[in-house]
Amino acid sequence: MKEYILITGASSGIGYEMANELAAKGLNLILVARTEAKLQQMQSELINRYGILVQYFATDLSDVNAAKNLYQKVKDENLLVTHLVNNAGVGNYGNFTETPLEEELSIIQLNISSLVVLSKLFAQDMVKRKSGRIMNIASVVAFLPMPYFSVYSATKAFVRAFSETLAAELEGTGVIVSSLYPGTVDTGFTTPEMQTTNLHKTKPMTPKEVAMQGVKHLLVGSGKKVVGFQNWFNAKLPNFVPDGIMMKIKKGLASQKSK
Numbered sequence: 003m004k005e006y007i008l009i010t011g012a013s014s015g016i017g018y019e020m021a022n023e024l025a026a027k028g029l030n031l032i033l034v035a036r037t038e039a040k041l042q043q044m045q046s047e048l049i050n051r052y053g054i055l056v057q058y059f060a061t062d063l064s065d066v067n068a069a070k071n072l073y074q075k076v077k078d079e080n081l082l083v084t085h086l087v088n089n090a091g092v093g094n095y096g097n098f099t100e101t102p103l104e105e106e107l108s109i110i111q112l113n114i115s116s117l118v119v120l121s122k123l124f125a126q127d128m129v130k131r132k133s134g135r136i137m138n139i140a141s142v143v144a145f146l147p148m149p150y151f152s153v154y155s156a157t158k159a160f161v162r163a164f165s166e167t168l169a170a171e172l173e174g175t176g177v178i179v180s181s182l183y184p185g186t187v188d189t190g191f192t193t194p195e196m197q198t199t200n201l202h203k204t205k206p207m208t209p210k211e212v213a214m215q216g217v218k219h220l221l222v223g224s225g226k227k228v229v230g231f232q233n234w235f236n237a238k239l240p241n242f243v244p245d246g247i248m249m250k251i252k253k254g255l256a257s258q259k260s261k
Contacts, residue, residue, distance in 0.1 A: 003082045004055055005180030007220075008032040010120070011090030013040040013251045015217060016139065016187060019213030020087065020220075021048065027217075032045040032081060033091070034072060037061045057081060063090050064112040071118035086124045086221060088117045088161075089133035089139045106153045119169065132176035138165045142185045142228060146235035149249070160186040166226065180219055181226045184212045185233035198213060 011017040013035035015247070021031055024047045033041050038060035038062055045056045055196045057079065061072050074082060094101055121136055128134025144162035147155035165181035172179055186206040212229050219227045228234040 003029055005084045005096070006030045006032045006055070006057065006081045007036065007085040007087065008076070008124075009087040009089055010034045010116075011139075012058075013044060015035055015209045016090040016184065016212050016216065017087070018044070019209045020089065020216055023051040023213050023217040025054050025056075028052065028054060028107075032059070032076065032083065034059040034061050034063070048150070063116040064092070064108045066111060066115075069116040070123070073120065073123040083124055083127070084134055086120060086134075086136045087139070087216075087220060088120060088136070090116070091139065091157075093151060093178065097150065097151055098152045101153075109153055110157060111152070111170065115161050119163065121164075121179075121201075125168070125179075128177045129172065129175050133175045135220060136168075136177070136179045137216070139179045139216070140181050140183050140238050142183050142233045142237055144183060145228075145240065149253045150256045156231075162226070169225065179222050180218050180223050182212075182219055183226060183228040183233065183237065185230060187212055214241070224243065 032236050041058035048056050110124035140161040141158040143155045144158040169179035
């Protein structure tokens with residue numbers, strides 16, 4: 003049976019670049035994203051360029067039943083997933099009392115619930131085979147929860163806690179669970195409303211830079227990896243700066259930049 007790496011959020015940003023990096027290594031892929039036209043184009047390009055096998059499923063993982071349905075489709079197609087990359091994610095910016103509730107429930111569904119469903123179902127198969135790898139894409143805000151990004155920050159803190167505890171549970175089973183923590187990345191994720199003081203002063207990393215480190219971590223790494231020295235340093239700050247002062251700093255960083 004042919005082996006595949008499944009990537010969610012594969013049609014743009016970090017997921018897109020990871021797909022290309024993995025394809026260049028001759029690894030077969032299952033691409034998951036919402037837009038079928040983009041997936042079809044990626045499938046054609048990757049097959050023609052690298053001669054690998056590429057399957058895709060156009061799926062909106064912010065829907066409640068989408069993750070279960072995706073897993074069942076993979077099983078129905080008799081595809082063997084040896085590596086799972088939970089990359090799909092979304093966020094928003096603004097005062098919590100003013101941002102749309104339905105939008106935030108959708109963020110929680112995508113960033114947390116679907117990630118948990120896919121991790122559980124594929125991990126169960128991996129444990130039976132005594133091999134497999136799962137990598138969850140979090141964010142440096144998992145260490146530095148930001149005002150005005152309250153729900154997004156909380157979802158990434160969940161991903162961090164979930165990844166670390168699941169890795170400990172599965173130790174010795176042959177299944178490796180890891181997590182990746184990029185900072186600001188130059189993707190469509192960053193909306194004009196997110197052009198805060200922090201983003202204005204800090205040059206974002208490119209998706210390709212993050213993807214290159216992410217691929218290495220997926221294939222041979224373990225535990226958590228913060229991408230970039232500045233992000234690593236920032237993630238350590240709460241260990242040394244009192245909570246109240248740290249939150250004031252973060253609120254300033256997350257505020258809208260001056261026009």
